[in-house]
Amino acid sequence: MRILHTMLRVGDLERSIAFYTEVLGMQLLRRKDFPEGRFTLAFVGYGAESEQAVLELTHNWDTPHYELGTGYGHIALETDDIFATCDAVRAKGGKVVREPGPMKHGTTVIAFVEDPDGYKIEFIQP
Template sequence: MSGSFDTERHPGVSAEPPAEETRGFVFNHSMLRVKDPAVSLDFYTRVFGMRVLRKLDFPEMKFSLYFLARDVADAPEDVGERTAWTFSQRGILELTHNWGTESDPEFKYHDGNAQPQGFGHICFSVPDLDAAVAWFDSHGVVYVKRPEQGKMKDVAFIKDPDGYWIEIVEPGRLKQLGR
């Protein structure tokens, strides 16, 4: 692989990104609001093998944050150091729990895919899509779309406990995507 790739060129793409001013910027995390943290934590840790890096409670505002990731090697033991370390990582999922939602049987978050549409999904890439589908099936995961369904083959969409969509892809199967 050549190291000369910079960006695809499309209308609106900055031809000269501010390299010096943005040096060291890292995409750290995306946040999803969850109704019941025990249910969501079970799903993301058991089904996706994620680990909780850090939980932060904010009693005065009545919410908690859970930061999850797949790779937790070299995480500091000291909670303050681990908090700073957590905010320096890449590819973290933040689950936000507003206290009391778990007790309200009528409570539900908008998944972003119903009207009006907004947020769409998060995505996990997997080394073997067929094995991942078998794993999801063995855990009773709800599908939006299986890989063989619809116009876009070799891509699955599943739902988490709050109804958020999760795209599942095997990178090697996507070489013809969009061509």
């Protein structure tokens, strides 16, 4: 078995696709409308779904906003240069919510950004 995807419900699909593709550099892998169910699914990632886990962005046409709740944590992405990655996110209009630095009680260098719906993405520098 392997992880296929993680699903996030998003309020504005175009805004979310733009964030994940233009700000985080993912590719839009596929997209399909389901008019009878009034929703659209879009899959984004850094490579083919047959090779890597991806994100499924689910847009329910009649729901412009979601409450994130207290159970969700974050998505983690590895980056070779966390400082340059955060600078690039800021330059493209993204929001860095925790500047790069060592994690609490450890030495791993991390940072956090936030997508347009408030989901946290953690950058980790190996």
